[in-house]
Amino acid sequence: MSTQIVSSPVLDRIDLNNIKKKKINIAIFGHGNVGRHLVNQIISSKEEISRRRDVDLNIFAVANSKTVLIQPNGINNNWLDEKKKSGHTYSVEEVIRFAKNNNLQNLILVDNTADADFVQNYPTFVENGFHLVSSNKIANTLGLKFYKHLRDKLTVNRRQYLYETNVGAGLPLIDTIKLLHLSGENITRIRGVFSGSLSYIFNTFSEEDRLFSSVLRSAINKGYTEPDPREDLCGNDVGRKLLILARELDLHNEFEDISIQNLIPKDLRNVSKEEFFERLIELDVPFQIKKKNQSKDSVFRYVADLHGDLSKETGGLLNVNLVSVPKNSMLGALKGSDSIFEIYTESYGDNPIVIQGAGAGAAVTARGVFGDILRISDKD
Structure with a gap:
């Protein structure tokens, strides 16, 4: 036929x-x-x-x-x-x-x-x-x-x-959190390294025998930081990112609720950008002391942490701090300028959903x- x-x-x-x-x-x-x-x-x-x-x-x-x-x-x-x-x-x-x-x-x-x-x-x-x-x-x-x-x-x-x-x-983070939340999954904690620039700085500082000012200059020259690196080091940008995730979970937090560790010495916070660059070496001693006092096989990471009772609108605790983590942990194994996000849920228990990849860059x-x-x- x-x-x-x-x-x-x-x-x-x-x-x-x-x-x-x-x-x-x-x-x-x-x-x-x-x-x-x-x-x-x-x-x-x-x-x-x-x-x-x-x-x-x-x-x-x-x-x-x-x-x-x-x-x-x-x-x-x-x-x-x-x-x-x-x-x-x-x-x-x-x-x-x-x-x-x-x-x-x-x-x-x-x-x-x-x-x-x-x-x-x-x-x-x-x-x-x-x-x-x-x-x-x-x-x-x-x-x-x-x-x-x-x-x-x-x-x-x-x-x-x-x-x-x-x-x-470019990481599929917010979409993932939205889908989990809308599906009724109880997210219990979100933790990670949210800043590509601070990821590079502390990954390098932890692994290499270099002064902090040298690592920071390297990050500036590679274009990883803002033109004034204090915008990264103050932690406010990481804090804003953490607040965005909290609000995706319908938490009623304001920026003022976030506890943020500012990494800039007080007497360098309000000077001109030019003067700050001239005085970068003043960062070396405090960070060298932190490194010396760190336990063996540990590394520094600047970590954002959303925790508490996230089932309540006002139950979220938001913290941004420089912490020491085991080198063999997921946060400790981070390389380069990558970001990493650990999403803990009731269903997954102690095994978080992990999203990791390039956390910075205009392209x-x-x-x-x-x-x-x-x-x-x-x-x-």
Whole structure:
């Protein structure tokens, strides 16, 4: 029996190559290290994504704190030069108005800034149809009033807010914790090394016969730390990450609830960055004493720890400290600038779920942001 293909006037009129793809319109705020990597990753991948997913990624706006480049048909490889020539001062309202006037659908706001003021615009973007993707962790660590207000807006407007990179750069951490929590799994503790820069510093300091100032300079030169390494050494960034995880478990903690060990000597905390660099050797004696007093076969790790009765909204205890751990433990075996997260649950008992990998780097973080964009694109 043969099969006959019958020509149809309707089928004849369809060009399968020209079926309209879903267009995702993206506004990216912040084009420093992470933002620049992200824009270039999207541009270089968009043809392949269009072929595999039937999705057309269109970056219609790129902005920093001063200027914006808006192009309705999307930016190209020369976007940075174009922005220098054609970028103009702007308001958030202008970007929103442009999207409305040009009837842009499937809108995503991407925040790669570290700007506390900019996150106040999130509810306005949501009200105007934008989903949110952010590597900026500030919105998730402000007061609980703002935190809940934003989530109410997201629910009412049926928008998504993804921020996987807030804690583990490109690691699938927040998603894992969300799924465990929503499935009813009782998470009893989360502990780990949350900072790639501090991971490198203490992995190296513990293993090598070098002064702390030498290791710190090495981390600075490799680009592992913030331009002012005190932003890493004060522990506040690790504290914010721990707070984000606590709130994923519906705990009602504020930043002030976290006990954080500041690694910067008091008389170096408020001097200029230049003076701090000149006085780095003042860190050597206190850290050398700590190393000398450490027990055998132990290493230093800067550890964040969420514990207590996590079944109660106010039962969480949040601590960030420099601790000494056995070299043969999971935390002690950490290498390079990797991060590690141990998730203890009632079902798994004393055997935690372990997520480990690259915890720092602009390209890694940008790839994680890109992943969040694609997840929204698939659902929108």
